[in-house]
Amino acid sequence: MQIKLLGTLVLPTQMIDGLPLTELSGLAWDEDESILYAVSDKGNLFHLQPKFKKGLLHDTNITSAYPLKDTSGKDLRGIADDSEGITLINADNGKKGDSELLISFEGKPRLDIYSNKGEWKDTINLPPDLKKRSHYRSKNKALEAVTRHPKFGTITSPEYALKNTSDAEIILYATTGKRWRIKRYPSPGSALVAIETLPDGSLLLLERVYKSALQPIEIVLRQTSLDPSCEFDKNKHCKSSTLSIFNSAKGWLIDNYEGLTRHKKNRFFISSDDNEMWFQRTLLSYFEITEKNSNSGSSNIIE
Numbered sequence: 001m002q003i004k005l006l007g008t009l010v011l012p013t014q015m016i017d018g019l020p021l022t023e024l025s026g027l028a029w030d031e032d033e034s035i036l037y038a039v040s041d042k043g044n045l046f047h048l049q050p051k052f053k054k055g056l057l058h059d060t061n062i063t064s065a066y067p068l069k070d071t072s073g074k075d076l077r078g079i080a081d082d083s084e085g086i087t088l089i090n091a092d093n094g095k096k097g098d099s100e101l102l103i104s105f106e107g108k109p110r111l112d113i114y115s116n117k118g119e120w121k122d123t124i125n126l127p128p129d130l131k132k133r134s135h136y137r138s139k140n141k142a143l144e145a146v147t148r149h150p151k152f153g154t155i156t157s158p159e160y161a162l163k164n165t166s167d168a169e170i171i172l173y174a175t176t177g178k179r180w181r182i183k184r185y186p187s188p189g190s191a192l193v194a195i196e197t198l199p200d201g202s203l204l205l206l207e208r209v210y211k212s213a214l215q216p217i218e219i220v221l222r223q224t225s226l227d228p229s230c231e232f233d234k235n236k237h238c239k240s241s242t243l244s245i246f247n248s249a250k251g252w253l254i255d256n257y258e259g260l261t262r263h264k265k266n267r268f269f270i271s272s273d274d275n276e277m278w279f280q281r282t283l284l285s286y287f288e289i290t291e292k293n294s295n296s297g298s299s300n301i302i303e
Contacts, residue, residue, distance in 0.1 A: 003287045005285065007057030009057060021065070022274055023040045024274075026039045026083065026085045028087055029088075029261045032099060035063075036269060037088075041084070045065065045067075045068055045114070045116075047064045060284060069119055084103075084143065085104035085147075089102055100121065101116060106143060109131070109133060111146060124175055129173065130143065130156070135163060137160045141158055141160050142159075144158055144192060145157050145192055149226075155175075159192060168184055178232075181230055182224050185220045185222065189211040193257070193260075194258060201226065208258070216248045217248045220244070221243045223241055254283075255282075255283050256280060257270050266288055267288045267289075268288075
């Protein structure tokens, strides 16, 4: 284990500004506004303000909620509202009021830019492989994760590999056209649910292993480098290493973690999707990467 847990909150299902706090699927920290954004599978956006005591996550205020809008200003509905991943633009430039939210969608695959109150602003053009729903493993397995990279721009990936690619691989797609291969965590049911860019340019991957409600769930955090040797057409895999594995069979009180975002330095938030099931929970956890990983091909995980 290369992480240290620093607190977990159970967020009860409740109504915030008329919207249900449930099925959280993505997180993003806004340094300029001191807001933790969360999006849900229902196309809703929540503003959270975490509270800390002695460096530990102690509580959080859920201050507001907004439905994501379509291009005409109406609430998203049907297959269009399945928001999954979120990353931010202009959220750490020292200016208030200019943050934008880049959100990935699973039912109708797309990358849309929003204001922090859920107003649609723009759409990012996808690489050709990602545009058609028919290219994905199923109609609900489209764009799960998204991040912004200082060198490669917007990077996204589906939950499972596309139909014409190996299911033993994760393929990361930059909207500039670059692609990278990574070996999927070697367990049946492994799915990529979030990616986060680290200060040294490597990526933190969040993978979930789920087979059935009767079998243990695993949550895996891995770090991977991006370099020319593992670009898609060169048929090599990017170097990666495992930071931690949480297995519910070993006593970890975990759930369906899907949201991930960096907070400060080497500290991160992670959240779970309760699937609107009575036996699942919405968890908000806080952790720290505790040591540098010399096997990742990078000399500095966190700076």
